[in-house]
Amino acid sequence: MRSLDLPALAARLPRQPTARFAPSPTGYLHLGHVANAVCVWGITRALGGRVLLRLEDHDRGRCRPAYESALLEDLEWLGLVPDLGAPAEFRAGRSQFRQSDGDSVHAEYLRRLAETAEVFACDCSRKDVALDGGDAPDIETPYGGRCRGRGLAPGPGRGMRLRIDPGEERFHDAWLGDQSQEPARQCGDLLLLDRLGNWTYQFAVVVDDLRQGVDLVIRGEDLLGSTGRQIRLGRLLGRTAPPVFVHHPLIRKASGDKLSKSAGDTGVRELRAAGARARTVLGRAAHAIGLLPEPRDMGVHDLAELFERSSLIERVP
Numbered sequence: 285m286r287s288l289d290l291p292a293l294a295a296r297l298p299r300q301p302t303a304r305f306a307p308s309p310t311g312y313l314h315l316g317h318v319a320n321a322v323c324v325w326g327i328t329r330a331l332g333g334r335v336l337l338r339l340e341d342h343d344r345g346r347c348r349p350a351y352e353s354a355l356l357e358d359l360e361w362l363g364l365v366p367d368l369g370a371p372a373e374f375r376a377g378r379s380q381f382r383q384s385d386g387d388s389v390h391a392e393y394l395r396r397l398a399e400t401a402e403v404f405a406c407d408c409s410r411k412d413v414a415l416d417g418g419d420a421p422d423i424e425t426p427y428g429g430r431c432r433g434r435g436l437a438p439g440p441g442r443g444m445r446l447r448i449d450p451g452e453e454r455f456h457d458a459w460l461g462d463q464s465q466e467p468a469r470q471c472g473d474l475l476l477l478d479r480l481g482n483w484t485y486q487f488a489v490v491v492d493d494l495r496q497g498v499d500l501v502i503r504g505e506d507l508l509g510s511t512g513r514q515i516r517l518g519r520l521l522g523r524t525a526p527p528v529f530v531h532h533p534l535i536r537k538a539s540g541d542k543l544s545k546s547a548g549d550t551g552v553r554e555l556r557a558a559g560a561r562a563r564t565v566l567g568r569a570a571h572a573i574g575l576l577p578e579p580r581d582m583g584v585h586d587l588a589e590l591f592e593r594s595s596l597i598e599r600v601p
Contacts, residue, residue, distance in 0.1 A: 288530065290591050293458045294331055296528050301333035303500040305366065306489070308340045309351035313358045315550040316504070316535045318569040321364050323532045324502045326575075326587035336496060337369035339382045342488045345480065347384075358552045362562045363584040368496075381496070383488050390483050393491045393521060394444065394476060401520045402447035405436035407479065424509070427472030444477040446517065453512035458530040460505065465512030474513055486510060490517045498527055505531040535572040 305324045307317055328335050337359070341347035356371040369381035378385045397403055406427075414425055427445065436442060450468045457463050467474070476487040493501065508531045515526045535550075555565055563581035571579040575590045 288327075288459045288591070290327075290330060293327075293528065293530070296458075297331065297333075297500060299332070301328065301331055301500040301528075302336055302368075302497050303328040303333055303502050304336040304338050304493070304496070304498050305364070306338040306340050307355055308343070308346075309348060309355050310343065310346040311351055312354055313552040315552070315555075315565070315569050315572065318362065318552065318565055319535050319573045320502070320504060320532070321359075321362070322566060322570050322575065322587055322590070323530070323573075325364060325584060326590045327502055327530060328500065329588035330591040331500075333500065334367040336498065337366035337371075337381060338492060338496070339369075339374065339379075340485070340488065342383045342483045342485060344384060344482055354553060358556075361556060362552070362566065365584070383483070383492065386488075386492070387483075389495065390488060390491055393495075394487075397446065397476075397521055402432075403476070404432060404434075404445055404447070404473075405438045405442045406431035406445045406473075406475070407436060407442045409479070424470060426468075426470060427475070429473060432473060440481075441479055443475055443479045445473040445475050446520070447473050448513070448516065453515050455511060455515060455526065455529065457508070457511075458528060460508065460531055463508070463511070465509070467513040467516050470509060471513055474517065486513060486517065490514050490521065490523075493527060494518060494521060494523050500530070501527045502530045502532065504534045506534055507531065533573045535569070 303324055305321055307313065325335055339352060339355070341352070352374065356374060360371060369379065373379050374382060380386065383390075394403065408427070408430055412430065413427055431445070432447060438444060448468045448471070450466070452464050452466055454462070454464050474486055475484050477483055492498070511529055511531075518526055552565065561581065563583055564579075566584070566587070567576065567580045567582040570576045570582060570587075570590060576582075
């Protein structure tokens with residue numbers, strides 16, 4: 285069983301760390317997002333840090349303005365006020381914290397990366413990657429290197445990849461302990477820009493964490509596998525030290541599956557419409573990931589106490 289040691293975490297961070305809450309407006313917020321927000325606001329406030337709100341709308345085919353509006357409204361209803369990236373800023377127009385507004389910035393980081401690392405064009409589809417790698421359900425298929433060395437010119441219908449050489453990335457997760465990952469075996473050459481011209485999650489999040497000064501990443505344990513490749517990419521982009529990572533438990537359905545926006549699981553809007561109070565929703569989310577023995581109403585100002593009350597918070601097995 286692993287645990288979160290708050291004093292040890294504080295010792296690895298600057299006096300006022302910056303964390304981010306970074307939902308994607310591809311659907312409505314559900315209880316799993318609230319659980320992440322509980323951890324982000326709770327841990328960050330317990331450490332005396334700042335919370336940045338980022339809208340990760342890099343996938344323009346799935347993101348919708350209506351989802352963004354609903355997301356901002358739900359956060360305000362919950363009382364989750366960020367220190368950077370206020371809802372009013374997003375509503376006013378362009379924002380440095382909305383990924384789709386940073387297209388030229390991401391392009392500049394790609395240009396810089398290509399000066400010091402091997403970046404190449406790739407026309408492989410997901411089907412091509414699956415066929416080359418022997419795709420299996422629920423297992424990530426690493427890119428097999430089909431376009432490496434082909435010398436394709438960048439252009440429409442072609443993505444951009446970063447060559448990933450063999451080698452381990454070791455890091456300490458503040459909740460899950462010591463970790464070791466091999467990005468070359470996990471994912472192969474990393475996709476940075478897809479064939480439709482969208483920046484990928486892996487690239488955009490690393491660039492934005494670097495340029496926005498995020499040094500504390502608090503997210504669900506379903507993203508643990510992305511950490512090694514993001515550390516590698518950050519180093520190649522010039523980041524001298526990676527963020528400190530905290531991967532918390534997920535809310536699981538009886539089947540064992542995580543909650544899903546696409547399945548409409550336990551949506552915040554539905555809970556609001558049913559008469560739930562914001563304090564009840566926050567407490568329910570905290571209980572669902574093991575931070576409370578029983579559900580109880582909680583305000584945003586109570587979240588830090590979940591992590592301050594003890595130096596060791598046991599992780600749900």
